[in-house]
Amino acid sequence: MYVEIFIQKILVPKSDTTSPKIDKSYADTIPSGSVVFISAPPNSVNAVWGGLMNTRAKILGVNGVVVDGRIRDLDEIRSDGTLVFARAASILSSKDFTRPTALNIPVTLSGNHDPPIKINPDDIILADLNGVVCIPKDLLDQVLDSCEKYTGMDKNLKNALLEGITLTEAKSIHRKD
Incomplete structure (x- = not known):
């Protein structure tokens, strides 16, 4: 909100x-x-x-x-x-x-x-x-898009960690930016 x-x-x-x-x-x-x-x-x-x-x-x-x-x-x-x-x-x-x-x-x-x-x-x-x-009000849409993008990346990264992948490897897979 x-x-x-x-x-x-x-x-x-x-x-x-x-x-x-x-x-x-x-x-x-x-x-x-x-x-x-x-x-x-x-x-x-x-x-x-x-x-x-x-x-x-x-x-x-x-x-x-x-x-x-x-x-x-x-x-x-x-x-x-x-x-x-x-x-x-x-x-x-x-x-x-x-x-x-x-x-x-x-x-x-x-x-x-x-x-x-x-x-x-x-x-x-x-x-x-x-x-x-x-x-700033004029940047709201851009910030919301960025938040969605990085929240999704972090969720995928966390799931990879829970599956036993190392943090280094998980970042190389899920943090491509």
Whole structure:
């Protein structure tokens, strides 16, 4: 299953007095069926998503949350079944450290990615226990075709291994690309 991102929340340090301010809670703007992507300032020590925001998002029908930063209230979030992925956790709330500044604008993922990973409001987010992937909407068909191809190869390779073939030999047979 995949969904388009609707809302991206950009946070800035609380000390930033020049960036625009949002006049209501971003959690109240989440449409049903969407994925929320939150971009926290690099090296923020505080959580930017927690139990109360998660409860509101769940009521509104969110499909999931991806946080480029920290979250808190893990037991509460896990107990309500909402899919939430984050870099780390913190017990510190955001009120003394960060504030929202923008919604639905392109963001760049924090970290040393080369080239930088840009995420746009209409991109597709896929996430599971193995990680999170952002797919530009115009590349979705190409990515899905590639996934089908390599999933099929891996299935054949695994079956060959189960039949007793060595990994080297199985790759030579089933990984021709």
